[in-house]
Amino acid sequence: MSHPVELHSLTKTYGERTVVDRVSFHVSRGEIVGFLGPNGAGKTTTLRMIAGYLAPTSGQVTVAGHDVINSPTESASAVGYAPERPALYESFDVLGYLHFVARAKRVRRADTASQLDRVVSACRLEAVARTEVYKLSKGYRQRLGLAQALLGQPEVLLLDEPTSGLDPGQISETREVIRSFGRDQSVLLSTHILPEVTLLCDRIAILHHGRLLAIDSPAGLATAVGRANRVELHVAAGEPSDLMERLLDISGVIRVDVDDRQVPYAVNCAVDSSGNVEAAIARVVARDWDLLGLRRHDPSLEDVFLHYVEGAA
Amino acid sequence: MSGVLAVYGKEIKLYFRSPIAYFVLAVFLLGTGYFFSYNLFVSGLATMRETFQNMGLLAVILLPVVSMRLFATEYSAGTYELLATLPLAPWQVVLGKYLGALTMLVLMALGTVLDLVPLYLFGAPETSTIFSGYLGFLLLGSACLAIGQFCSSLTENQIVAALVTVSLLLGFWFVGHLQSFQTVQFLRELFLYVSFAWHFGEFIEGLARFESLALFVLFAAGALILNVCALEWRR
Numbered sequence: 119m120s121h122p123v124e125l126h127s128l129t130k131t132y133g134e135r136t137v138v139d140r141v142s143f144h145v146s147r148g149e150i151v152g153f154l155g156p157n158g159a160g161k162t163t164t165l166r167m168i169a170g171y172l173a174p175t176s177g178q179v180t181v182a183g184h185d186v187i188n189s190p191t192e193s194a195s196a197v198g199y200a201p202e203r204p205a206l207y208e209s210f211d212v213l214g215y216l217h218f219v220a221r222a223k224r225v226r227r228a229d230t231a232s233q234l235d236r237v238v239s240a241c242r243l244e245a246v247a248r249t250e251v252y253k254l255s256k257g258y259r260q261r262l263g264l265a266q267a268l269l270g271q272p273e274v275l276l277l278d279e280p281t282s283g284l285d286p287g288q289i290s291e292t293r294e295v296i297r298s299f300g301r302d303q304s305v306l307l308s309t310h311i312l313p314e315v316t317l318l319c320d321r322i323a324i325l326h327h328g329r330l331l332a333i334d335s336p337a338g339l340a341t342a343v344g345r346a347n348r349v350e351l352h353v354a355a356g357e358p359s360d361l362m363e364r365l366l367d368i369s370g371v372i373r374v375d376v377d378d379r380q381v382p383y384a385v386n387c388a389v390d391s392s393g394n395v396e397a398a399i400a401r402v403v404a405r406d407w408d409l410l411g412l413r414r415h416d417p418s419l420e421d422v423f424l425h426y427v428e429g430a431a
Numbered sequence: 432m433s434g435v436l437a438v439y440g441k442e443i444k445l446y447f448r449s450p451i452a453y454f455v456l457a458v459f460l461l462g463t464g465y466f467f468s469y470n471l472f473v474s475g476l477a478t479m480r481e482t483f484q485n486m487g488l489l490a491v492i493l494l495p496v497v498s499m500r501l502f503a504t505e506y507s508a509g510t511y512e513l514l515a516t517l518p519l520a521p522w523q524v525v526l527g528k529y530l531g532a533l534t535m536l537v538l539m540a541l542g543t544v545l546d547l548v549p550l551y552l553f554g555a556p557e558t559s560t561i562f563s564g565y566l567g568f569l570l571l572g573s574a575c576l577a578i579g580q581f582c583s584s585l586t587e588n589q590i591v592a593a594l595v596t597v598s599l600l601l602g603f604w605f606v607g608h609l610q611s612f613q614t615v616q617f618l619r620e621l622f623l624y625v626s627f628a629w630h631f632g633e634f635i636e637g638l639a640r641f642e643s644l645a646l647f648v649l650f651a652a653g654a655l656i657l658n659v660c661a662l663e664w665r666r
Contacts, residue, residue: 169516173666194518205513207441209448218444221437222517266513 120183121146122196122274122304123168128177130163130328137163139328140177145274150300151333152315153308154423155325161308162202164325165276168306169199182273195223198272202279204263208252212243212262215251216269223270233269240295241265242288256283264292268299275299277307281314293318312419322419324426331426339422347389348415349396352382354408361385364402370395382410434519438527442501443534451500452535455493460542462489467546477554482546483564483635487628490539490572491604495596497535498579501528503589521662525655529580536572540565560637567634570647571627575600577654584661603627603650 121144130138138160145151153161166172168179170186170193179186182196207215213234220230238244241261246254254262260283267275280296281289296305296318309315315322316336323333332339353361358378365374365387373388389395396414403409417425446452466485470476505511514524550556579596586592607626610619623629630643 166512171512171515171666191518191520194516197516199516201509201512203509205508205510207445207510208508209445214444218437218441219513219517221440222434222514222519224433224518 120180122182123306124178124180125164125168126178128164128167128179129175130160130167130172131175137328138167138174141325141328141330142177143323143330143333145304145306147273147304148300148302149321150296150305150307150319151321151323152319153306153323153325154312154315155308156427157310158327159325160328161325162278163328165199165278165306165308168274169197169276170194171199195270196273197276198267198270198274199276200263200267200278200280202282204259206251206259206262209250211248211250212238212254213247215262216266219266220269225270233271237265237268240268240298242291257285257288260284261288261292264295268295273303275303275305275307277305279309280307281309281311312423316419324423326427331429336419336422339419340417347417349387349389349399349412350415351385351387351399351403351412352410353385353403354382354410356383356407358383361403361407364406365399368395368398368402371399382408434523435527435530438514438519438524439530442528442531446531446535449500451496455496455535456539456542459486459489459493459539463543463546467543471549471553477550478556479546479550479561479564480635482543483568484632486543486568487571487631487635488604490536490568491575491600491627492597494536494572494575495579495582495593495600497532498576498596499583499589499593501532501580502584503586503592506587507589515662515666521659524662525580525658529577529655532576532580533573536569536576539572540568557637560635563637563639564635566639567631567643570634570644571631574627574647574650574654577651577658581654581658581661584658600627 123145125144126142128138128141129136141160141164143151153164155161163172167174168181168186170190173187179193181193184193184196186193207218210218216234216237217230220233225233238247241264243258243261243265246258251259251262260280264277264280267277275296277296281292284292293314296307299305300318300320307318319336321333321335322339324331324339358376361383362374362376365371365385370389371387372390375386377384377386387399389399396412400409400412403412463482463486467479467482470478470481474481502511505514547556547561575596578599579592582596582599583589583592586595603625604627606622607629610622613619613622624646627647630646633640633643
C-alpha cells in the first residue's frame with residue numbers, strides 16, 4: 119500500500135544550480151514529519167514540488183497515490199498547502215476568501231457552511247470573520263493561511279514555517295491544530311525552530327544544500343549521532359593519568375578529558391549511547407576516588423542538527 | 432466547470448472591490464457618450480457608425496487596463512501560489528479569468544445601449560447594422576482581452592503588461608495602413624487580413640462576415656492557448 123506522500127529521487131535544478139538533490143522519503147498516515155534545514159536548504163522548493171507548484175527536474179512525487187505531474191488535479195485535491203507567505207486576496211473578507219477556496223476545492227455546497235465553521239473555529243478566526251484581509255495582523259494572516267489549507271479535508275497538510283510571526287499563545291494554538299490534524303492524516307512541515315520539531319514531529323528530515331542528510335525519529339537521530347553523548351563528573355583528587363586510564367578501560371567510553379588545574383577535577387567522558395555507561399563510570403571512580411558529582415548529557419536536537427549540517431559542509 | 436465558476440466569481444468580486452472596474456467603465460462611457468453626442472447634435476449623424484468606430488479605438492486603449500492585472504498581480508502578490516496548488520487545471524484558471532474580463536466588456540457594451548434611445552427617437556437606424564456593430568465590438572474586445580491576459584501571464588509587473596498589450600493592439604489596429612506601402616500582393620493582403628480596424632469596420636458597415644468573425648475568434652483562442660502554455664511553463 120502506498121504512503122500518502124512518497125518522494126523518489128526528487129531533483130530540482132535551475133541551470134547549473136541544484137536546489138534539491140535526489141531526495142527520497144515518505145510520510146505515513148497519522149504521521150507528522152518536520153523538515154529541518156538552514157536557509158536555502160531546499161525545504162520550500164521540496165514542499166512546492168509536492169504541492170504541485172513547481173515541476174521536478176527529475177524524480178517522482180506521489181500524493182495519495184497520484185503522480186503530481188501526471189495527475190495534478192487529483193493530487194492537489196488531496197493536499198492542503200500553506201505557503202510561508204500566506205497567499206491571500208487583500209480585498210476579500212475572511213469568510214469570502216475561505217468561501218472561494220472551498221469552491222475551488224469542490225467542497226459540496228451542503229458541506230461548505232460546516233467546513234467553514236470548523237476551520238474558522240480551529241484557527242480562532244471568529245473575531246475577524248467579516249474583516250477584510252488587508253486589515254488583519256500578521257498572526258491572523260498566518261492563521262487564515264492555515265485555515266484555507268485545512269478546507270476540503272485534505273489527506274496531506276504541507277506547511278511552510280506555519281508558526282512564523284505568531285505570538286507564543288498563537289504558536290501553542292497552531293501547534294494543537296497541527297497535532298490534532300496529524301493524528302489521522304499526514305503532515306509535512308518545514309521550520310527553523312528546533313523545539314517545534316521536537317514538540318510536534320514523529321520524524322525529522324534534515325535537509326542541507328538540497329540533500330537529505332537524515333530522516334528518523336528525534337530519538338533515532340540522537341542515537342545515530344550517539345558519539346556526541348557525554349558524561350561529566352567531578353572527582354575530589356588523585357592521579358589524573360590513572361583516572362584517565364581506568365575510565366578508558368570502561369566499555370562505551372570513547373574519550374576522556376581531565377581538567378586538573380583545580381580541585382575538584384572536572385572530567386569529561388565522550389561515550390556512546392549503548393548501555394548504562396554512566397553507572398559503570400560511577401562504580402569504577404567511586405572505588406578509588408571521591409566522586410563528588412556525575413551527570414549525563416544527551417545530545418540536544420541542536421547538537422544533532424549541527425552534527426549533520428557541519429558534517430556535510 | 433465548477434473550478435471555472437469559482438475563479439470567475441473571485442474575479443468579478445476583485446473587479447468591483449478595486450477602483451479599476453469603475454474607472455474603466457466611467458472613462459469608456461464618458462468617451463463614447465461624448466462622441467455619440469458630438470456626432471448626433473453637432474455633425475447631425477443619427478447613426479451608430481461613427482460611435483462604433485470610436486468605441487473600437489477606446490476599447491483597444493482601455494481593455495489593457497482591464498487585462499493587465501489578471502496574472503501579473505497574482506504573481507506579485509504571491510496569490511498565484513494558491514491558485515496553482517488548488518485542484519484547478521491551468522485551463523480552468525485561464526477560462527475563469529477570461530470570463531470575468533468578458534463580463535467587464537459586456538458591461539461596457541451595455542452601458543452604450545442608452546445611446547440608442549435618442550437614435551430611435553430622432554432617426555431611423557438600421558437595427559441589423561446596430562446588431563452587427565455590437566457583435567463586432569464584442570468580438571474585437573474578446574480578442575483584445577485574450578491578448579492582454581496572455582501578456583499579463585508573462586510578467587509580474589502590471590504596467591509592463593498593459594504597455595505591451597497596448598503596443599500589440601495598436602499594432603493590430605493600424606497594421607492595415609501598411610498595405611499602402613507594399614507592392615507585394617501577398618503582404619498587402621496579409622496586412623489587411625490581420626487588421627483589427629478593417630475587420631471591425633466590416634461589422635460596423637453591417638457586414639458580419641464569417642472571415643472577420645473567424646479572425647477575432649482565432650486570435651482570442653490562440654492567445655488563451657498560449658496563456659495556458661505560459662502557466663504550464665512557469666512550473
